Each structure stands twice: as structure tokens, then as C-alpha cells.
Amino acid sequence: MAAASSPVEFLLRRMPTPRRRRLPLAGAFFAPTGLAGATLLGAVASLAAGVVAGARPPSQRRNVDALARRLALLAAILDSVLLDARGSLGGFSDAANLCFRELYVVLFRAELLVSYVASAGRAWALLRCPHLAASFRDLDAELAVVLDVLPAASLGLSHDAAGLLGLLRANCRRRAPAQYHDPDEAALRDRLLAALRQFELGQSPDHPALQSLLADMGISSAASCRAEIDYLEEQILSQEEDTDLPLVGSVVALLRYCLFALFNPGNTRALRDWPLAGNRQRLLSFGGGGGDDTSFSVPKEFSCPISLDLMRDPVVASTGQTYDRPSIIQWIEEGHSTCPNSGQTLADHRLVPNRALRSLISQWCGVYGLQYDSPESNEGMAECVAASCSSRAAIEANKATARILVRMLEDGSENAKAVAAKEIRLLAKTGKQNRAFIADLGAIPLLCRLLLSNDWMAQENAVTALLNLSIFEPNKGRIMEQEGSLRLIVRVLQNGWTTEAKENAAATLFSLSVVHDYKKLIMNEPSAVEELASMLTKGTARGKKDAVMALFNLSTHPESSARMLESCAVVALIQSLRNDTVSEEAAGALALLMKQPSIVHLVGSSETVITSLVGLMRRGTPKGKENAVSALYEICRRGGSALVQRVERIPGLNTVIQTITLNGTKRAKKKASLIIKMCQRSQMPSAMALGSTLTVVDHSLVGNNTLRRAASFGSGELPNPISISVPVP
Numbered sequence: 001m002a003a004a005s006s007p008v009e010f011l012l013r014r015m016p017t018p019r020r021r022r023l024p025l026a027g028a029f030f031a032p033t034g035l036a037g038a039t040l041l042g043a044v045a046s047l048a049a050g051v052v053a054g055a056r057p058p059s060q061r062r063n064v065d066a067l068a069r070r071l072a073l074l075a076a077i078l079d080s081v082l083l084d085a086r087g088s089l090g091g092f093s094d095a096a097n098l099c100f101r102e103l104y105v106v107l108f109r110a111e112l113l114v115s116y117v118a119s120a121g122r123a124w125a126l127l128r129c130p131h132l133a134a135s136f137r138d139l140d141a142e143l144a145v146v147l148d149v150l151p152a153a154s155l156g157l158s159h160d161a162a163g164l165l166g167l168l169r170a171n172c173r174r175r176a177p178a179q180y181h182d183p184d185e186a187a188l189r190d191r192l193l194a195a196l197r198q199f200e201l202g203q204s205p206d207h208p209a210l211q212s213l214l215a216d217m218g219i220s221s222a223a224s225c226r227a228e229i230d231y232l233e234e235q236i237l238s239q240e241e242d243t244d245l246p247l248v249g250s251v252v253a254l255l256r257y258c259l260f261a262l263f264n265p266g267n268t269r270a271l272r273d274w275p276l277a278g279n280r281q282r283l284l285s286f287g288g289g290g291g292d293d294t295s296f297s298v299p300k301e302f303s304c305p306i307s308l309d310l311m312r313d314p315v316v317a318s319t320g321q322t323y324d325r326p327s328i329i330q331w332i333e334e335g336h337s338t339c340p341n342s343g344q345t346l347a348d349h350r351l352v353p354n355r356a357l358r359s360l361i362s363q364w365c366g367v368y369g370l371q372y373d374s375p376e377s378n379e380g381m382a383e384c385v386a387a388s389c390s391s392r393a394a395i396e397a398n399k400a401t402a403r404i405l406v407r408m409l410e411d412g413s414e415n416a417k418a419v420a421a422k423e424i425r426l427l428a429k430t431g432k433q434n435r436a437f438i439a440d441l442g443a444i445p446l447l448c449r450l451l452l453s454n455d456w457m458a459q460e461n462a463v464t465a466l467l468n469l470s471i472f473e474p475n476k477g478r479i480m481e482q483e484g485s486l487r488l489i490v491r492v493l494q495n496g497w498t499t500e501a502k503e504n505a506a507a508t509l510f511s512l513s514v515v516h517d518y519k520k521l522i523m524n525e526p527s528a529v530e531e532l533a534s535m536l537t538k539g540t541a542r543g544k545k546d547a548v549m550a551l552f553n554l555s556t557h558p559e560s561s562a563r564m565l566e567s568c569a570v571v572a573l574i575q576s577l578r579n580d581t582v583s584e585e586a587a588g589a590l591a592l593l594m595k596q597p598s599i600v601h602l603v604g605s606s607e608t609v610i611t612s613l614v615g616l617m618r619r620g621t622p623k624g625k626e627n628a629v630s631a632l633y634e635i636c637r638r639g640g641s642a643l644v645q646r647v648e649r650i651p652g653l654n655t656v657i658q659t660i661t662l663n664g665t666k667r668a669k670k671k672a673s674l675i676i677k678m679c680q681r682s683q684m685p686s687a688m689a690l691g692s693t694l695t696v697v698d699h700s701l702v703g704n705n706t707l708r709r710a711a712s713f714g715s716g717e718l719p720n721p722i723s724i725s726v727p728v729p
Contacts (some may be wrong), residue, residue: 451463514553584623601634
């Protein structure tokens with residue numbers, strides 16, 4: 001049986017989709033089409049003036065000021081040319097227009113670079129100062145090249161303008177590479193690295209020195225410190241090229257330590273209410289899933305023509321039409337050979353990812369605060385996050401922070417406890433070292449107490465912190481051994497203050513149920529299975545996913561069938577076969593549970609259930625197909641000939657079974673072959689036309705034992721019936 005998603009995969013689902021910030025000089029840019037002459041020159045002059053008039057960021061000030069001085073000279077030259085041109089269009093040579101277009105691109109890059117530096121966190125800018133300085137140097141070199149080829153003579157420059165152009169050309173080439181590096185920023189960066197080295201040596205940095213460092217970085221409050229941490233974590237997830245992930249992770253750990261060692265966040269309401277990255281984002285409901293209602297419609301260009309839902313994985317078919325990958329694959333697997341939108345014949349079944357459209361959809365979702373989990377969203381995230389917290393400095397700084405947080409949980413005010421639970425939740429989200437020493441410090445019993453809190457934020461963060469801690473295998477035992485912890489987790493699942501608290505309680509049960517010895521304890525806990533079943537039928541899309549994965553794990557226990565039946569979990573799983581979000585796990589759980597005849601007949605009594613399983617076998621993932629064929633096999637194996645005959649009457653079954661025997665997983669191929677044999681065998685007691693004869697089984701000669709074996713056939717071996725041939729009239 002294919003396993004459900006791992007707890008680590010579960011956490012990655014909750015990670016925010018990163019907003020990717022790249023250095024502006026990377027990539028291709030083009031001047032606006034259709035512009036020439038004075039109109040184009042006016043656009044160039046406007047760009048130059050905008051950079052000159054813009055605010056000066058605290059980082060790279062020397063380079064930004066030098067760039068502004070150069071562009072001020074350029075703006076004066078362009079104004080002079082515009083004044084002489086008197087607004088005439090097309091009055092410049094082709095060479096001049098070409099230079100203006102190149103100049104537009106250079107100035108556009110300059111605007112982006114300054115904007116990038118201004119929006120960057122101070123710590124990030126310090127860590128990247130060599131790369132940023134190199135970007136300014138490259139920009140000056142590009143500007144110098146364009147100015148060198150600018151046809152000054154054809155522009156009719158005045159004497160003063162010609163002098164300014166010569167001065168500007170000289171300035172662009174005069175600065176030596178070393179002059180792009182600011183010694184003050186380099187010194188501040190060295191102080192930051194020195195603080196990290198102290199943690200590497202196992203020493204806590206001097207607090208007055210840290211306060212002075214943060215003040216010089218412009219970090220003067222808990223809120224500004226938290227903003228720096230969030231920005232750096234975003235860069236870790238963005239995976240920008242040439243980023244030293246262990247170094248960035250170490251600075252994050254240092255700033256988190258400073259947040260609690262230098263400021264007093266327990267008494268700061270602003271930090272308590274600071275939004276978690278990706279938390280409480282509005283989710284679109286895709287066909288039957290939960291989610292908050294939205295007051296806007298999805299643009300037609302972003303909707304799949306087949307499902308009419310927002311496309312998650314847009315692909316281009318051979319006809320040039322774009323569809324969501326699951327929808328067009330289902331269309332093709334159903335036997336269609338034409339394009340659904342255009343009606344043209346599909347030349348082949350190749351599907352090319354439409355990455356440009358995917359990027360636009362992602363940006364649109366970002367504008368409206370919607371979570372967009374494209375297939376590439378989580379690629380490499382786990383590795384990046386693990387690398388960022390693996391350095392010695394990060395580990396030691398996080399340990400020091402955890403000690404402060406556990407003390408706050410134990411002795412702090414109610415507000416301080418809520419803040420501490422939130423920070424432990426974040427700290428435990430990454431790195432098994434973090435999860436290990438947080439538990440070693442005694443955080444688990446203190447977090448369990450907060451599950452009873454009347455403060456919704458404290459309860460939500462406490463149960464989520466327990467979930468994150470439970471990812472580390474030894475911590476599962478610590479949670480289960482804590483007296484009353486399981487009862488409290490189920491209580492949050494049943495009566496939690498927020499939807500997210502309930503969802504994360506279900507996810508915690510899923511994480512704990514990975515251990516075989518805990519499955520029965522969870523099933524025996526009053527209301528645990530009932531509440532999971534209720535969430536599976538009534539929860540949000542994410543809640544249903546959490547619940548079905550927990551039920552899947554519990555179903556692997558040999559004594560689970562009776563408990564699942566009496567708690568209505570089986571009915572919930574049957575209903576979930578029609579929900580594409582959870583159908584694969586639901587089919588897997590049902591296949592495990594159908595060891596009880598009562599469950600087999602409950603599942604197989606509905607034609608809709610069998611049809612849903614066959615549909616999943618047709619369009620599901622390899623794991624989903626394996627789960628569906630396993631469930632169908634159990635129906636045929638344990639349900640008797642009546643259910644086998646019902647299965648074999650499903651339209652298109654033969655085609656689906658044959659496809660799985662050729663392309664399915666090893667286990668799916670085996671089960672599909674056995675289903676074929678059982679269907680063939682179910683026809684043997686009746687007359688079958690074979691050529692010009694009719695084969696009739698003599699039941700009296702076969703014997704009752706063989707018939708009994710047929711009713712519970714599962715070995716794959718066919719009995720040897722005794723038959724006679726008679727002419728067919």
C-alpha cells in the first residue's frame with residue numbers, strides 16, 4: 001500500500017510560497033516598442049530624473065549617491081537635447097534612436113537596482129554588499145559603453161551640454177573597483193560576523209556590543225528586528241543564486257536571539273500579533289474543497305477551459321491551447337483525440353509547461369493574498385531550510401534563544417507565554433537539532449498546558465509547536481508519554497478556538513500515528529477517530545487532508561476495522577472518494593480496512609464507490625492508482641461473486657486494468673492481474689460462447705470445497721473445472 005505524505009512533506013505544504021527577488025542586472029530587458037525621437041528621449045529623461053529624485057536607502061549609500069550624480073548630469077544633457085529638438089518626432093538618426101533605447105534599458109536597470117537596495121533588509125544588504133557593489137560597477141560600465149557610442153555630433157549638443165557629456169563619460173570610467181566598496185559598511189559587516197564567531201565558540205556575545213551593532217544597523221525595536229528576520233527567511237526560501245545559506249541562517253538565529261535577549265517582546269503586543277509568514281492566507285476552493293469565500297472572480301485567462309478552475313500547473317497541448325495538467329491528462333486518458341477547446345486533432349500527447357503563465361498566476365495570487373502552490377513551489381525548500389540552520393553559530397544561537405523562550409513559557413505573563421509559544425513554533429519548524437534541544441529543555445509539558453488556554457493565539461501556536469516538535473521521532477514518545485497530552489490534543493481537535501488549531505491538532509495525530517505502538521492508543525482515545533471523521537467530511541481542504549492522512553495511518557493497525565466502522569470513519573472515507581483532494585488516501589485506507597466482511601459489503605454495495613475507484617485508477621497519480629486498484633481487489637476478493645460481477649460490468653474497466661498492468665507500480669500490476677483472473681473466474685459457472693461450442697461447468701464434479709475457494713479467491717490460481725462441449729444451435 002502506498003504510504004501517505006510524510007510529516008516533513010506536511011510541513012512543506014504549510015511553508016509560504018516565496019516571493020523571488022533577483023538582482024536586477026540578471027535577465028533581459030527591452031525598451032518600449034513604438035517609441036522614437038523626442039518621445040523616446042523624454043522617457044529616458046524621465047527615468048533618469050526619477051532615480052535622481054528618489055529617496056536614498058541606508059545601504060550602498062556611497063554607490064547610490066555616485067549613481068545619482070551621474071544621472072543628474074545625464075538628465076541635464078537630455079533636457080538640453082529635448083529643448084533643442086522642440087518636441088519634433090523622428091528628428092534623430094537611427095543610430096541616435098538605437099542609443100536612446102540602450103540608454104533606456106540601462107536606466108531601467110539602475111532604477112530597479114536602487115529599488116532593490118531600498119527594499120532589502122539591512123542585514124541582507126550587509127551580507128550581500130560585495131555582490132551589490134559589483135552590480136553598481138557593472139551598471140557604470142554599461143552606461144559608459146552607451147555614452148561612448150552616443151552620436152553627439154548628430155544631436156547638435158550645445159557647448160555646455162557637450163562639456164557635460166565629456167565629464168559624464170570620464171566619471172563613468174574613473175572609479176577604480178575598490179572605490180565601489182564602502183569601508184563603513186564593510187566594518188559593520190565585520191562586526192556582524194564577529195558576533196557570529198562568538199556563538200561558534202559557544203559564547204554569548206556581549207549585550208552592549210550587540211545593542212550597538214543593531215543600532216548601527218537601524219534595528220531599534222522588537223518589530224524592526226522581527227521584520228529583518230522575516231526578510232532573511234524569505235531570502236532563504238527564494239534560493240537566490242550565490243547565497244551562502246548557512247551564513248544567512250546564522251544571522252537569522254543571531255537576530256532571533258537578540259529579539260528576546262535585548263528587547264522585551266513578552267510585553268510588546270505588536271510582536272504577539274506579528275503575522276506568521278503564509279498564515280491565515282485566503283485559499284481558493286477548487287471543486288469541493290473548503291476555504292474562505294472570495295469576493296472576486298478568477299480571470300478567464302487563468303482558468304482551465306476544462307475544469308474552469310484556476311490552473312495550478314498550466315501546460316500547452318500540441319494544438320497550442322493551454323490547460324491545467326490534471327484536466328487535460330484526464331481528457332486524454334478517457335480516449336479523446338481532439339483538443340477540447342479548438343476541436344483540432346491532437347498530433348501527440350506531449351504537454352509543455354507554460355511557465356510564463358504560471359508566473360503570472362503566481363503574481364496574481366500574491367496581489368490578492370492567495371496561496372499558490374505550483375509544482376515548483378517547494379522544490380529544494382527542504383534542502384535550503386536544512387542548510388540554513390546547520391552551522392555551528394546557528395545551532396548555538398538557537399539554543400540560547402530556546403532557553404529564554406522556555407523560561408518565558410514557565411514564568412512569563414499570559415502574553416509572554418503566547419509570544420513564546422509562537423516563537424517556539426517558528427524555531428521548531430526547521431532543523432532536527434532545534435526540535436531536539438527544545439524538547440530537552442522541557443518545552444513539551446509547558447506547551448501542553450497552553451492547549452487549555454482561553455487565548456486563541458496561545459492555543460493555536462502551542463498545538464502547532466507540538467506538531468513541529470513531533471516531526472523529530474524521539475519527540476513523539478515524549479508527547480505521548482506526557483500525561484493527558486493526547487486527551488488535550490483531541491480536545492483542541494474537537495473544540496479548538498480557531499480552524500487552524502483544529503487542523504494542526506489533526507495533523508499532530510497524523511504525525512504521532514506514524515509509530516505503530518501509538519495507533520491503538522489514539523484509536524482508543526474517546527472522540528479521536530470521530531472528530532477526524534467529522535473533519536474529513538466537514539473541514540476545509542487542508543483540514544480534510546490532515547484528517548485523511550491520520551485515518552490512513554490508523555487504518556494500518558490490524559485492530560482498526562471495528563473502531564473505524566463504529567465511529568463512522570468508514571462512511572467518511574467512502575464519501576471522500578468523490579473529492580480529488582483526498583480520494584487517493586481515502587482509497588488506501590479503505591483497502592486496508594476491508595478485512596471485515598461488513599466493511600467490504602458497505603463499500604461495495606454502492607455502484608458509485610466502485611465507479612469512483614475505477615475513475616481514480618484512470619486519472620490518479622501512481623500512488624492513487626495503486627490505492628484504488630488495491631481497494632477494488634479487496635472488494636472482489638472478499639465480497640463474493642456478486643460484487644465481482646458488479647465490478648466487471650463497469651464501463652471501461654478492461655482498458656483501465658490493462659493500462660495499469662502495463663504502466664502501474666509493481667504492487668498495482670499484481671493486484672490488477674488478480675482482478676482480471678477473478679473476473680474471468682466469475683464467468684465460469686455460466687455458459688460462455690467460445691467459437692462454435694459452449695463450455696458448461698459440472699458443479700457436481702467440481703465439489704463444494706472448490707466453490708468455497710472461488711468465493712474467497714485470492715491466490716490468483718484458477719480452479720480446474722470439468723466441462724463438456726455441446727454444439728451451439
